[in-house]
Amino acid sequence: MSRLVRIVVTGSSGFIGSRLVARVLSRGDDVVAVDRRPAPPAPLAAAARDGAGALATVRADLADPTDPWTATVLRLEAAAADAVVHCAALSGVRAAPGTSHADLEAARARDILASAETVLAATPLATPLVVLSSSAVYGGCLDATGTARPSRETDPVRPVGRYAAWKVAVEEACRARTAAGGTVTVARPFTVLGEGQRPDMAVAAWLDAARTGRALRVLGDLGRRRDVTDVDVVVDGVLAVLDRGATGVVNLGSGRPRTLAEIVDAVRRAVVDAGCAGGPLRLHVAPAAAEEVPASWAATDRLRALGVDPATDLDAVVRRQLAHTLAVEATTLAA
Template identity: 45%
Template sequence: MTAIVTGAAGFIGRALTSALLTAGELVIGVDRRPPPAHESPAGRPGLTWLTADVLDDDDRLSAAFAAAGAVYHLAGRPGVRERGPAAARARHRDNVLAGARVLALTPRAVPLLVASSSSVYGGATDGRPSAETDPLRPAGGYARSKAAFELLCRGRQVTIVRPFTVAGEGQRPDMALSLWLAAAREGRPLRVLGSPERTRDVTDVQQAARALIELTGFDGTVNLGTGRGRSLRAMIGAVAEATGTRVRLEIVPAPPAEPADSLADTRRLRSIIGWTPETDLLELVRRQHDAALVGSDHG
């Protein structure tokens, strides 16, 4: 089978591409960026790379989608904190219009999995895990763009995955663990939005990639998380231990789009794939720290 992965140069896209190749699949990576130099297709049998935007009028894209055995649409405009008209236009283009283009390019008989976001829930309610049947309460432009894309998927057989906080090697530099690890290494205070007692459902990127593969072909919406909340304080403690540093905190107000807590109801996930991701927080943060050091050498 040949699988297309859009956003293949991104955080989860890179992990998914590696997992598919390890499983013996052929992969066409699609991204506006070329692959990192140390992950060149020349050294990765089974990988073909298209440096392209899915909104391009590109015959290579049309041919690739027409021949695909499965499509994983992970490309999009990440980040919840950008504001202003320019950010709104970019989100609409990259999360809504690009998603619509992937829906149009993918033959209806081909399994299609798309990445939404746990942010569409607006956070856990009274400590209760967010379930796929809950009404959506997207707070902020990013969450609203993901909810809008989900609406476009109605009437189509598609797997809509709502990942919770995914972490591990290759995590985007603007996400909390990446920012905290960099600050700890450089001796700067760790900037914490709101209270350190806020919680996140932290999911290992390697297990997330495995789950995405096993969800291929499911028709409907499913959370991707562990079902266990981790406090920001626990995450900070793991950063301190992984880096061998004594950390200082800078507490600042959290913006309105930042939920106090997020927690996945994982019952549907387990019913489909037969297991639920589990995160060894310290091991995960150590891996992310070590990979960042290696990445700085490659850079």
């Protein structure tokens, strides 16, 4: 893809979407940022101010079937764009406390599948489309003998839990687009860390607990393994897909499994070094649900072939995440 392009990014105020928008603007490309939230967060405003690219914002709920304006505007923006990246979705395998099963499934149907279907329908077949899925579709990475190995893009999907099943449904819709002659890439992020991570995700919750003297809630056991991936590596991967015209499926992971114990230790070091530890680190190990698979990490051959170095410095990314959180809190208090 040539430079000075126009890219539509849905979910532009989210964890990955906002980081992607900022990067695209900083490299001189134009962005149409689509989100149901009323305004871009401060980092996007700063990127629009400081970068060479132009930022246009569209406030829209992609999954609202009663709002024909959204579909019309998205269709017009997608038709004028050089590429579309769909980041908007209800994230996380776990339900929020107090959420009923029926309400959670309705939200997933709406915010995962319906939003993707809206974007797929609005984007011309010839326009490159990247859809963010999830490593959850693999159902972990145990082979037939029970031995853990990295998940490859060619592996069959084995969704464990309803969140993964909804992501598989999105991928099936993407395959239908491909069969109709469309250009689409399914990107499967693994465990993403960095600035702006959602507060309900493990590392964000652990950092908060460690700072306030509460016990860190660990699901399962400390030996469970996850592919901790810097959010900037995920953005690098999405941009490499666009720049090189890659299609099919691409893993967005570091390729290095980390135990929960290693991640907890990185959290401890970060809060101690920042001088904000709330006391000795305490753990509360709770039972894990079935969807909390024992091990999950990415085969990264295809990502590396696109020119991306997926290496993630665990300590560095946790420290960055903490520093970002402290800075946001300081700004909020000063306002």
